[in-house]
Amino acid sequence: MKRWLSKNLIKIYAFLAFVYLFIPIAYTMAFSFNDAGKSNLTWRGFTLNNWKNPCGAPDVCTALGNSLKIGFIATLLATILGTMIAFALGRHRFRGRSTVNILIFLPMATPEIVLGASLLAMFLNLGINPGFWPTVIAHVMFCISFVVVTVKARIASLDPKLEEAAMDLYASEVETFRKVTLPLVMPGIFGAALLAFSLSFDDFIITNFNSGTLTTFPKFVYISSARGIPAQANVIGSLMFILALAIVLTSQFVSTRKKRV
């Protein structure tokens, strides 16, 4: 018994750690089924009403819609801009490389409050009011670095001999990029886009500074936390979790199947 324990100690620990990780998720999902009124603080009874009517509580779906819109636009822009930088860093030689690296690193090292506040201050100085587009701009700004890091890593793992082989086989530089480089880097770009979207969707601090009266989903949760968060928010949170999990698991499954076939 003692031997079994010491051999499997770390596995037991890992299991407990996972339980710990999922406690708030389980709680959130459980309370999405709560037959609560305005404030979802104590358990009143099981109901599917919240799931059937996720937009039932006022403003929930508006907030969700805003978050999704901002997320998609910001992800698109950040992924394009970040991927371009990643290619420049990963496949070209140029002067000022270390400066660029530092410039990419800085936003990740700056506290969100500083990012958000400084941007708000600048917008106000320029006479631009906080709202939808300032928020999008802010999101693109802090996502670029993460996209660069992710895509750069993928590019680095690409065997440069593959591009040489393509050119050896009569592909011009453009054709090589289209037919060999891009398809092989695509999983990295896709991963970067997912990362950017989840960072954007979940962002609160920077959004808080730059969105003015516009509500996003995290803002909605924060504001209603004083009164009591409607169960519909739990529904949406759970849905996001399930959706994201499904996407990641599917893409994993697809890539392993590709290897096996």
Added chain:
Amino acid sequence: MAHVTVTAKRSNIVRGIKRPSTPYLLLLPGLAWLAFFFIFPLINLAGTSTQTPTDSGEIGSYIQTFRFANYIDAISGARDQFARSIVYALIATLLALAISYPLAYAIAFKSGKWKNLLLVLVVAPFFTSFLLRTIAWKQILGNEGPVVTVLRWLHLLSPQSGLTASAFAVVTGMTYNFLPFMTLPLYASLERIDPRTLEAAGDLYANAITTFRKVTFPLSLPGVVAGTLLTFIPAAGDYINATLLGNPKTKMIGNVIESRFFEIVDYPTAAALSFLLMAAILILVMVYVRRAGTDELV
């Protein structure tokens, strides 16, 4: 016999498309974005930090006077919160390291074919809104929640005291929030270790603990550095956990900055505090990175 010459551009193949202007064109849009919306605002903020209120007394109007004493005023007014932020962030980082390391180790070495699934499961909870998660903890640790009930029943907690609205809750919340930022870099580093290196250590008379101390941990150091940086930096500036899980005595520097911006409209102080926070973080990071010896940041 005809003499045919194939004319062609000079071939400069080392990698990729090779016009010298290409990298600059690729870099331009993204870097321009960062320049306008990151660098410039920071410079602007630096300018704000040395301003003083105008004589009109109007809220929110300031003029540039290059008053660097603003910084001294700012820090003397927020010394406690500053120190508290650093301390909370350090504790949360250490706790996150303690919790994540064995987890990352288990996934890297003991998970076999479940490796990818487990990695997804580590990150999965963070697909739910972080605010929902934090509020979930607030309710789980709340006075009506299961944890307090059990602890009171076990007489470990008196009927008057609770767990929330405390430093304990704030640090707990922070630790939880940054777990994947700690776990993933640790995992990446551990995963690169060839298990045969560990076997070799055993072959050379090291027991499990010695192997860990002398071989595994040093080899995982880049991951430890990356993880602690990715955790400490955002933790020091966080204020959501303090707001939702704390009380007025647990206010962090982030709370102070926020209130200076929105409630007490005192932009210069808020700006000064922001830069002080950034400076503190950068100094700590540089000291740490130099000692730990890792250069790769990006």
Added chain:
Amino acid sequence: MVDIAASTKGDLKLSNLTKAFGDFKAVDDLSLVIPEGSFFALLGPSGCGKTTTLRMIAGLEEPTSGKIAIGNTDITYAKPYSRPVNTVFQNYALFPHLTIFENVAFGLRRRGIKDVTEAVTKVLALVELGHLAQRKPVQLSGGQQQRIAVARAIVNRPALLLLDEPLGALDLKLRRQMQIELKWIQTEVGLTFVHVTHDQEEAMTMADTIAVMNEGRIEQMGTPVELYEAPRTVFVANFLGQSNLVKGKVVGNEGSDLQVSVHGNKINVPASRNFAKDNSEKSVLIGIRPEKISIEHAEPNSLGGGVITDISFVGVSTQFQIQMPWGQELSVFEQNDGGASHLQKGDTVTLSWKPSFTFALDGTSDVDAGTSVNPDEL
């Protein structure tokens, strides 16, 4: 896209080709002609410049100076995709995201050929891997990947096929098999093959002509037999197989043959096998391959007073290490046909061989050039 391959044919000619990286010359004023349709090997140790030369021919590296031409077409600065040259890479470089079929068809498609099925099927049949057409490279074994890499190159019927140590990652038996197969493919398809390798046995097995390279220059070029039996530099003598090299002094001429005194022994070197230059001390290095020496039979050239210090049985032959009176250790390989089985360690023997096997090299050369490992560096 123009069908380049059909329009460019001829011998490959490298003229004064140089590639310098700063002060370091990877390829130093190299000139050679590779006849169309031959199997040519560039042989040499790591760092000798053979791969750099290959890459310049492929267009993946730009020469510092010099000229590369196929027939009358100058391709020195042409882009890789404009040359009728294809490469088989060391790690195969198969495109992981494409099927085997698409990998092989890649070059054809880039050249604008619409219907690729027939050509691809034919070449896959040639390498006997038609049944794997729909698989992905990651699903193939090393040997299979290697054959697909070859197929992908030859389906384009290039004027020149370059092979960059393609057999390095294969195990011994598979390597031997692939050597024979590649040679067969080359004669079958009739393309010019340029094969880069550090394995001298591989080069001698496969190539019609070998150029031995060292430090960016060609040491010697010729058929495998020529290079092996009549090496002209110490490097070639040591790099191909093994050689016994003993320092001696020229004492006279017998007709046109050279008379050399080697530690008191008179050695006769035929004029045709004297590759030494005159020097002031009149010193030469006498060379004789270990398998040409006999311990039992007396022959005109002999070195006496040797003591056997080691005997190794290696199946086909028995290898003797003999310590000579002047301190040098020489090697003798005797074929195991029952001849020398009674010899023991410690026996005193005389080494003798036919003069026609002797070769003479420059007396001032470094005796260790071309030997692979310096024990001090271990």
